[in-house]
Amino acid sequence: MLGMVVDATGSGMFLPLSLLYFHHVTDLPLTRVGTIMTAAAVLALLSNPAAGVLIDRFGARAVLVGGYLLRAVGFCAYPLVDGGYAMFGVLLLVGLGDVSFPPAVQSFVAEIARGTERDTLLAAQRSLRNAGLGVGGLVASGLLALGSDSAYTVIVLVVSAGYVSAALLIRTIGTGSGAASAAGRPPVPGSGFRTVMRNRPFMGLTALNVPTAFGYMVLSVSLPVYITRELDASHSLVGVLYAVNTVCIALLQIPVTRFLVRYRRTRAVALGAVVFAGSFGGFALLGVLSNGTTLIVGVFVATAAFTAGELMHGATASALVAQAAPEATRGRHMAVYQLSWAVPIALAPAVLTALLTLSPTGMWLLLAAGVTVSAVGMVRLEPRLPAHAVRPDAPAPARTADPAGAPAGSAVPAPTAPPGRSAGGKRRVRV
Structure with missing residues (x-):
């Protein structure tokens, strides 16, 4: 958890300033800076399958630490950027570390925590990340308030040091005996991405997440434009709503998740999607309200519903997916699932705009219909998912060693015995 705080605080210091930073140090137009940043992010996204392979081959901790170090090196190189090509190179390096983080951290949590502990740890990760992003943004604002050009350099070097510190903290965490074999194990026969594609229930989870991922993006993409242009509300209201959402996630994610672990994960995720649908319907209704107190109250109520849906869906969905992925190929499974987030994040600005x-109004209703389909699909998919993925308190299947070299964690049938003899070769005596 301390590693997550350090990581998120560093990210929070730089994320709001990334566009301005490269505009400041390169004197390139903002449009060109944005194009270069987008190109580097898209190219880094293509490495997503490689991250899954590396997780399965060397273990989630190694990939997580490696991603931190890649980003640390990239941020150390930021002060040396003096043009578009150098900017693209360092952004690509950092992007590779960014792309490896989601599947690596979820796989790592799956290795070091089981059952309800996994839900709680993923909730803590989300909570602390929101808190760290907020603190980092405040620290960066304080440094830039000094009015010195060196403040930008100080920020990127502090962020780099934060990533190194997070890598050292994660490196000290031991993994359980079941996960320890992941590091350095030989490739499992038949464990390519075709194995993931043949896992239809897991691919169903991935497909059902796409409409919800688009829904998550409205807070940063659609809502600011909708509130200021369509509802003619104050620009300052956007910042207040974002702050309310961030603070609520930071304070409430852990207790909400601890409450939800007594229920099926699929039902909690579906309920979160239904609440999302209600919030989108509420935003659609705001278009018919008059500008005034009623409108402001409606905006806060709809945002509160959106935050409640995020609290119910976020950590629980992560635990459900991590538990549904087979242990031997969890890295590949999580890399494929991550595409259900990465693609909507990349397309959301263009599609939602x-x-x-x-x-x-049509946009909000379409989003509401999409998350409703996700909720219904999740309930219908439930019987096809592993029991230990659906119920947090269900026992996970026992790991068994196969003398013939079967993948770790697979079921190995008990040796059969001829009639009248036990499996150990001794004759059974009837009394």
Whole structure:
């Protein structure tokens, strides 16, 4: 958890300033800086399958630590950037570390925690990350308030040091005996990405997450434009709503998740999607309200519903997916699942802006319909998922060693015995 705080605080210091930083140090136009940043992020996204392979081959901890160190090196090189090509190179290096983080951290949590502890640890990770992002943003604001050009350099070097510190902290964490074999184990026969594609229940989880991932993006993409242009509300309201969401996630994610572990994960995730649908319906209704107190109250109520849906869905969905992925190929499974987040995140600015231009109300209703489909699909998919993935308190299947070299964690049938003899070769005596 301390590693997550250090990581998120460093990220929070730089994320709001990334565009301004490279504009400041390179004197390139903002549009060109944005294009270069997008190109590097898209190219880094192509390495997503490689991250899954590395996790399965060397273990999640090694990939997590390696990603931290890649980003630390990249941030150390930021002060040396003096043009577009150098900027693209360091951004690509940092992007590779960014892409490896989600599947690596979820796989690592799956290795060091089981059952309800996994839900709680993932909730803590989300909570502390939101808190760290907020603290980092405040620290960066304080440094920039000094009015010195060196403040930018101080920020990127502090962020680099934060990533090194997080890597050292994660490196000290031991993994359980079941996960220890992941590091340095030989490739499992038949464990390529075709294995993931043949896992239809898991691919169902991945597909059902796509509409919800688009829903998550409205807070940063659609809502600011909708509130200021369509509802003619104050620009300052956008910052207040974002702060309310961030603070609530930081304070409430752990207790909400601890409450939800007594229920099926699939039902909690579906309920979160339904609450998302209600919040989107609420935002759609705001278009018919008059500008005034009623509108402001409605905005806060709809944002509160959105935050409640995020609290119910976020950590529980992560635990459900991590538990549903087979241990021998968890890295590949998590890398594929991560695409259900990465693709909507990349497409959301263009898709949601286009829908907002065509019809603001139609955009909200379409988002509500999408997450409703996800909720219904999750309930229908439940019987096909492993019992220990659906119920946090269900025992995980026992790991068994196969003398013939079967994948770790697979079921090995008991040796059969001829009639009248036990498996150990001794004759059974009837009394």
